[in-house]
Amino acid sequence: MTTEREAVAAGFDKWVSTLADWVAIPSVSADPARRPEVKASADFLAEALRRTGFPVVRVLESNSYLPAVYAHWPSGDPDAVRVVVYGHHDVQPADGEERWTHPPFSPQVIDDVMYGRGASDDKGNIAAHLLGLTAHLQASGRSAPAVDLTLLVEGEEESGSPHIGELLDELADQLTADAIVVSDTGIFNADTPSLCVGMRGLVSAELQVHGPDVDLHSGVFGGAVANPITELARLLAAMHDQDGHITIPRFYDGVIEPTDDERAVTAALPFDESKWISGPAASRAAWGEAGYSTLERIGIRPTAEINGIFGGYTGPGGKTIVPTDATAKLTFRLVGQQDPAAIRQAVSDFFAARVRDGLTVTLDWESDGVAPLYTDPTHPATAATQRALGAAFDTDTVLLTREGGSGPEADLVAAIGAPMVFLGVMTEEDQIHAPNEKAPLPLLRKGCEAVAHLWRELAAVGRDGLVADRG
Numbered sequence: 001m002t003t004e005r006e007a008v009a010a011g012f013d014k015w016v017s018t019l020a021d022w023v024a025i026p027s028v029s030a031d032p033a034r035r036p037e038v039k040a041s042a043d044f045l046a047e048a049l050r051r052t053g054f055p056v057v058r059v060l061e062s063n064s065y066l067p068a069v070y071a072h073w074p075s076g077d078p079d080a081v082r083v084v085v086y087g088h089h090d091v092q093p094a095d096g097e098e099r100w101t102h103p104p105f106s107p108q109v110i111d112d113v114m115y116g117r118g119a120s121d122d123k124g125n126i127a128a129h130l131l132g133l134t135a136h137l138q139a140s141g142r143s144a145p146a147v148d149l150t151l152l153v154e155g156e157e158e159s160g161s162p163h164i165g166e167l168l169d170e171l172a173d174q175l176t177a178d179a180i181v182v183s184d185t186g187i188f189n190a191d192t193p194s195l196c197v198g199m200r201g202l203v204s205a206e207l208q209v210h211g212p213d214v215d216l217h218s219g220v221f222g223g224a225v226a227n228p229i230t231e232l233a234r235l236l237a238a239m240h241d242q243d244g245h246i247t248i249p250r251f252y253d254g255v256i257e258p259t260d261d262e263r264a265v266t267a268a269l270p271f272d273e274s275k276w277i278s279g280p281a282a283s284r285a286a287w288g289e290a291g292y293s294t295l296e297r298i299g300i301r302p303t304a305e306i307n308g309i310f311g312g313y314t315g316p317g318g319k320t321i322v323p324t325d326a327t328a329k330l331t332f333r334l335v336g337q338q339d340p341a342a343i344r345q346a347v348s349d350f351f352a353a354r355v356r357d358g359l360t361v362t363l364d365w366e367s368d369g370v371a372p373l374y375t376d377p378t379h380p381a382t383a384a385t386q387r388a389l390g391a392a393f394d395t396d397t398v399l400l401t402r403e404g405g406s407g408p409e410a411d412l413v414a415a416i417g418a419p420m421v422f423l424g425v426m427t428e429e430d431q432i433h434a435p436n437e438k439a440p441l442p443l444l445r446k447g448c449e450a451v452a453h454l455w456r457e458l459a460a461v462g463r464d465g466l467v468a469d470r471g
């Protein structure tokens with residue numbers, strides 16, 4: 001009997017050359033001139049999925065979105081766990097040519113590392129589903145996967161997934177699932193497999209305080225009418241207390257406090273805070289909400305951030321005025337089950353209740369915002385994914401992490417209505433979105449293997465096991 005590992009090893013060299021051929025297609029979604037290449041990349045993936053055995057493969061095209069790939073392989077068992085895999089086949093632009101020592105679209109393998117745009121983000125991680133599935137079939141002796149498998153690989157994620165809603169609507173009937181597997185993320189580092197269980201949401205606004213209708217002489221009027229800049233500063237400062245807690249009533253509704261276990265897991269992550277402060281944070285000290293560690297502040301706590309502030313006279317010299325207006329740009333990162341609409345209302349009410357007579361505040365929200373993605377860390381799908389990664393990395397310890405950023409994942413959960421897990425093997429060293437993007441082949445090999453283990457693990461949990469007792 002072949003094991004998943006043996007099957008991956010047997011097919012790996014051929015898989016690497018398939019990945020290299022795919023990476024050679026410059027599917028840059030941001031560049032309108034590259035549209036034919038985005039289509040060629042979708043066609044390439046579709047063909048590879050057909051060769052792997054998927055009976056249903058379609059390249060989805062429309063006048064709005066760039067070509068996406070849909071594939072389906074039923075398990076043959078009507079009670080099988082249904083899985084939707086999400087990822088993308090478009091890539092970031094490869095500008096800054098002089099900084100690429102390895103050409104972005106002529107992939108090379110040097111010392112067991114593949115260089116090329118998309119080798120990691122996200123072609124390497126999506127291609128893992130090809131060999132991973134083959135290995136699953138060989139190891140299980142099945143002629144169809146043990147789970148009902150659907151793939152949705154979009155072509156404009158690197159451009160902000162502007163049409164993901166349209167794509168999900170169009171496929172609504174075909175995306176029924178008991179679990180969503182996102183393969184577009186990574187692990188803590190090459191020696192520390194981990195599973196992301198949360199991403200923050202986001203709402204953004206411009207806050208304007210309007211005072212007198214004309215700039216006033218600060219000698220003749222100053223002190224007798226409210227100054228909009230002073231008032232804006234007062235309103236903004238009121239959003240936090242001395243300890244960094246957000247004071248907006250109802251703001252923390254839906255925030256989920258970490259359990260002791262979760263806190264212990266976060267505390268155990270190999271995170272070097274002083275390196276982080278002087279390195280990526282380019283700062284002299286860490287600061288944030290009292291009672292939470294730096295990783296907790298990024299992963300599980302919401303923020304009220306001021307991104308910009310302007311108003312009054314900012315030219316050379318001085319100007320003695322009480323200005324008419326003051327403006328700030330604000331963003332709120334959301335976590336847990338915070339609801340963007342409720343947050344927008346809470347923030348509006350907060351400023352409206354505090355503004356002085358004679359001044360008006362307006363809040364312009366940029367959009368409806370993005371909901372946070374919260375995965376129950378105790379969900380059986382999470383545990384199954386931890387086991388699959390653990391089997392590929394030969395460890396019983398697969399850490400759970402939460403990421404501070406925001407993506408289309410919450411849209412997928414809302415549209416499909418199933419728990420989400422993340423299976424990807426990118427690391428911070430891969431230089432994704434930067435020149436000389438790369439992916440170590442040993443990690444990609446583990447990624448392929450983890451896919452093979454995951455289908456076995458999810459099938460073993462069963463559909464009832466994934467939905468039972470979730471109250």
Ligand SMILES: [Zn+2]
Pocket residue numbers: 088121122157184
């Ligand atoms: Zn990506």
